[in-house]
């Protein structure tokens with residue numbers, strides 16, 4: 001089971017600013033936390049980050065034929081990128097939307113996600129655990145492709 005975890009704009013700054021919202025742990029800590037968790041669960045997580053919308057779309061396209069599930073924190077693109085919505089729909093791979101913070105408790109513009117309709121579900125407000133809970137879901141529900149061993 002191979003899962004791509006895609007992080008969007010500014011998430012590389014996690015732990016450096018706004019610790020009250022995003023916590024004290026760094027982006028490197030987040031990567032290690034996700035990779036370790038997936039490995040212990042018998043899966044492979046490939047964690048990527050980009051500040052560019054086009055690159056995020058390229059990562060989603062790359063998953064076609066190479067990944068069994070996607071976890072995506074599209075950052076602020078969540079709230080307005082129809083292009084990311086369309087890319088998730090196009091690849092038709094089970095995709096879980098995640099957020100570190102509870103977007104519904106924050107500014108009004110963060111309450112709406114335009115990518116949610118393309119995803120199987122949304123997990124938010126649970127810090128880094130949002131990612132591992134999404135991985136748990138994919139492990140229980142995504143179907144591994146034939147050409148992979150686990």
Ligand code: CA2
Nearest residue numbers: 010011013014017075076099100101110
């Ligand atoms: O809560 C989340 O995970 C978000 O996706 C994070 C995005 C934000 O635009 C979404 O509304 C919710 C922003 C990530 C910014 O990360 C920073 C981390 C530290 C300092 C500044 C920004």
